[in-house]
Amino acid sequence: xxxxxxxxxxxxxxxxxxxxxxxxxxxxxxxxxxxxxxxxxxxxxxxxxxxxxxxxxxxxxxxxxxxxxxxxxxxxxxxxxxxxxxxxxxxxxxxxxxxxxxxxxxxxxxxxxxxxxxxxxxxxxxxxxxxxxxxxxxxxxxxxxxxxxxxxxxxxxxxxxxxxxxx
Amino acid sequence: xxxxxxxxxxxxxxxxxxxxxxxxxxxxxxxxxxxxxxxxxxxxxxxxxxxxxxxxxxxxxxxxxxxxxxxxxxxxxxxxxxxxxxxxxxxxxxxxxxxxxxxxxxxxxxxxxxxxxxxxxxxxxxxxxxxxxxxxxxxxxxxxxxxxxxxxxxxxxxxxxxxxxxxxxxxxxxxxxxxxxxxxxxxxxxxxxxxxxxxxxxxxxxxxxxxxxxxxxxxxxxxxxxxxxxxxxxxxxxxxxxxxxxxxxxxxxxxxxxxxxxxxxxxxxxxxxxxxxxxxxxxxxxxxxxxxxxxxxxxxxxxxxxxxxxxxxxxxxxxxxxxxxxxxxxxxxxxxxxxxxxxxxxxxxxxxxxxxxxxxxxxxxxxxxxxxxxx
Numbered sequence: 001x002x003x004x005x006x007x008x009x010x011x012x013x014x015x016x017x018x019x020x021x022x023x024x025x026x027x028x029x030x031x032x033x034x035x036x037x038x039x040x041x042x043x044x045x046x047x048x049x050x051x052x053x054x055x056x057x058x059x060x061x062x063x064x065x066x067x068x069x070x071x072x073x074x075x076x077x078x079x080x081x082x083x084x085x086x087x088x089x090x091x092x093x094x095x096x097x098x099x100x101x102x103x104x105x106x107x108x109x110x111x112x113x114x115x116x117x118x119x120x121x122x123x124x125x126x127x128x129x130x131x132x133x134x135x136x137x138x139x140x141x142x143x144x145x146x147x148x149x150x151x152x153x154x155x156x157x158x159x160x161x162x163x164x165x166x167x
Numbered sequence: 168x169x170x171x172x173x174x175x176x177x178x179x180x181x182x183x184x185x186x187x188x189x190x191x192x193x194x195x196x197x198x199x200x201x202x203x204x205x206x207x208x209x210x211x212x213x214x215x216x217x218x219x220x221x222x223x224x225x226x227x228x229x230x231x232x233x234x235x236x237x238x239x240x241x242x243x244x245x246x247x248x249x250x251x252x253x254x255x256x257x258x259x260x261x262x263x264x265x266x267x268x269x270x271x272x273x274x275x276x277x278x279x280x281x282x283x284x285x286x287x288x289x290x291x292x293x294x295x296x297x298x299x300x301x302x303x304x305x306x307x308x309x310x311x312x313x314x315x316x317x318x319x320x321x322x323x324x325x326x327x328x329x330x331x332x333x334x335x336x337x338x339x340x341x342x343x344x345x346x347x348x349x350x351x352x353x354x355x356x357x358x359x360x361x362x363x364x365x366x367x368x369x370x371x372x373x374x375x376x377x378x379x380x381x382x383x384x385x386x387x388x389x390x391x392x393x394x395x396x397x398x399x400x401x402x403x404x405x406x407x408x409x410x411x412x413x414x415x416x417x418x419x420x421x422x423x424x425x426x427x428x429x430x431x432x433x434x435x436x437x438x439x440x441x442x443x444x445x446x447x448x449x450x451x452x453x454x455x456x457x458x459x460x461x462x463x464x465x466x467x468x469x470x471x472x473x474x475x476x477x478x479x480x481x482x483x484x485x486x487x488x489x490x491x492x493x494x495x496x497x498x499x500x501x502x503x504x505x506x507x508x509x510x511x512x513x514x515x516x517x518x519x520x521x522x523x524x525x526x527x528x529x530x531x532x533x534x535x536x537x538x539x540x541x542x
Contacts, residue, residue, distance in 0.1 A: 012214070019294040019305075020222040024229045029371065029433075030299045048178035056185050064210050065339075066296045066303060068331075068347075070203065071193030073298075075186060082182045114300050119346070119367075126368065133371045134299050 003160055007042070007054060010156070014038050014149075015061050028137040032145040033107060035062065039081045040106050041153045044099060048085025055081025076113045080106050093154055103146045104139060111135040208334060215337045219293040219307050226436065285402065286442040287321070288312055292435050293337070300367065302345040303328075306438060309336045313442050317400060321439040325406040325429030326350070326394060330440070338440075343407065344370040344432055351398040352377070352407055355391035359384045363392065363407055363426060373427065377410060380422040386413055392426050402445050 014034035022031040035058040043051025059077030063070045084102060091098060115130055124130075196203050290306040308314055310333050318330040320340050328342035343350055348365040361380040369376050377392065390410045394401040408428040416423050 012217070015297065016214070016217055016221050018297040020218055021225045023295045024225050031297065035297070049181060052178060052182045052185060056189075061210070061214075062297055064207055065214070065294070065305070066298065066301065069193055070196040071189045074192070075189040078182065078185055078189070082178070085178060111300075114298065118300065124346075129368050133368060138299050 002163065006156065006160060007050075008057075010038060010153070011035070011054065011058055011061065015058070019065070027141050030134065030137040030141055032141040033110065033138060034145065034149065035059075035077065036080070036106055036110055037103060037142065037146050037149050038153065039077050040084050040103050041099065041150055043081045043084025044087055044091045044102065045154065045157050046085075047088040048082050051081030051083075051085040052078045053081075055079070072117060076110055080110060093158070099146060099150050100143060103143055107139045107142050108135065111138060207332075211334045211337055215293070215305070215307075215334070218305065219291075222291075222293045287439045288314070288442060290314075290338075290438055290440055292438060300346065302342045302365070302370070302432065303331070304340055304342065304435070306338050306340060306440070307336070308440065309334045309338050311336055314338045314440055315442075315444060317444050317446070319402050319405060319441040319445075321405065321441060322435055322437070323430045325408065326401065327430045327432075327435065327438055329400060340438070342432060342435075343430075344375055344428065350401055350407065351395045352392050353395035354384075354386055354410070355393045355404075355406075357384075357386075359386065360395055360397065361392075361424075369425070370432070374411070374425040375408070375428055377424040377426045378421070380413075380424065382415060382420060382422050384422070386410060386422075386424070388413070398445065400445055402441060402443065 014037070018031055018034045022034070025031075039051065039055040039058050042054040055078035056074050059074030060070070062073040062077075067073055084106070087098065087102065111134065115127065115135070119130065120127075288308060290308040290312075292304050293307045294305040296303045306320075314330060314333055316330055316333055318338075320327045320329060320342075326343055328340045328345070328348070330338050331341045332339035341348055342365070343363065344365040346365055346367045350363040351360065352363045353360050359380060362378050364376050364378060366376050380386070388411060392407045392410055394403055394405045394407065396403040406429055408426040410424045410426055413422055413424040
């Protein structure tokens with residue numbers, strides 16, 4: 001229960017930061033994808049079950065506020081959360097390289113999904129330009145934010161674990 | 168014990184279950200758009216107050232930081248100016264200052280006069296699209312303040328976007344630079360029609376695309392681009408931007424251009440929402456609509472030359488159909504492929520040629536007026 005509430009608060013806070021505060025902190029005209037970092041981190045730390053659930057709720061939040069239909073973002077976030085869950089078995093808390101590699105791949109796949117779904121199907125095919133102006137800046141900015149946010153999330157996870165064991 | 172059982176559902180079934188939910192939601196939200204308002208309402212009452220709170224804090228922090236920067240710049244500038252002051256006479260400076268103020272106030276007055284005929288309400292931008300692919304944003308006023316879907320949104324004295332979704336105390340605005348946005352526009356002071364479509368790659372370079380301009384039309388560089396009279400979503404005469412880099416398309420039928428929007432989308436904080444909808448907009452004698460000048464000559468001919476009825480009526484109705492098509496072109500997810508549009512343009516071209524011939528033979532004043540762009 002405590003875990004559910006904490007995760008819900010984390011998801012809402014990252015959504016709020018992404019849509020408000022980071023609009024003032026834009027670098028190269030992009031905002032980092034905090035919700036993807038949260039999805040990736042919980043997928044890695046807790047496995048497929050939590051990855052898929054956290055991803056679903058992150059995505060549905062984006063869908064409700066900024067999507068024209070419900071579903072597509074929820075689907076891409078939960079799929080990424082689920083796939084990240086497979087890497088749970090090679091995860092250990094002090095590893096730095098795994099989350100960085102994972103977030104790079106995740107963000108690329110996420111943006112590819114949006115590009116294919118919302119741009120390529122409308123005959124906007126210049127992938128190179130979109131990659132240079134949107135995908136690459138977002139990947140770099142997200143990686144930088146991951147360095148900070150990942151540490152915080154790992155710590156929160158550790159505290160939750162300890163409080164559960166204490167009970 | 169039951170709790171333990173529930174935990175043992177394999178994650179792949181959870182994944183499958185949620186994936187099915189996603190696709191069901193996708194179809195249901197397309198088919199039953201209205202029923203999903205309830206879900207949106209629940210989440211938005213939770214999130215929107217937080218968004219507007221956090222946004223006000225961060226914007227005040229941001230303003231403080233920029234104010235601090237501005238202060239340093241001002242002090243530097245002040246030093247330079249005081250040195251300059253010795254060079255010029257104080258009197259001249261005073262006159263210049265007054266002149267500048269006069270100009271500025273005149274500009275302000277004109278701007279107010281431009282939009283005074285519509286009822287408007289100011290609103291603050293509280294959140295921006297969290298993906299980097301689209302440019303829609305939320306404002307802090309909704310149906311409580313009289314905002315409806317389809318309301319036009321202005322900022323910096325120009326068109327910023329259109330309301331696509333309304334909640335009780337928030338509204339979602341799709342800006343004109345969004346990749347899905349298409350606005351029917353015309354060159355100010357002429358009948359030349361075109362379509363302004365937002366494009367993600369173009370706006371990174373600071374402009375939006377203007378398409379489907381008739382190739383025969385002559386447009387000056389930096390001509391004013393305003394919303395057109397044929398649009399059924401946007402009020403006519405709202406400034407969009409200024410045209411640059413006009414060029415002939417590869418199809419040799421239409422021209423396209425770039426448009427510098429007047430709205431500074433990177434620093435959009437406050438917007439003005441026009442509460443009057445296009446659907447309710449009626450033209451009066453002061454603001455004459457183009458339809459009047461097209462239809463009236465045809466009626467005259469009906470009376471004077473009964474032999475010409477069939478041809479001219481047919482032409483005028485098709486002419487209207489063409490303008491309707493153009494109106495339909497704009498807005499919403501315009502996924503019409505380009506071939507269709509080209510065909511349409513070709514049709515229009517042919518149509519216009521026929522009209523020209525008719526016009527020459529019968530001297531129909533209305534048709535000539537309609538075709539002046541093409542000739």
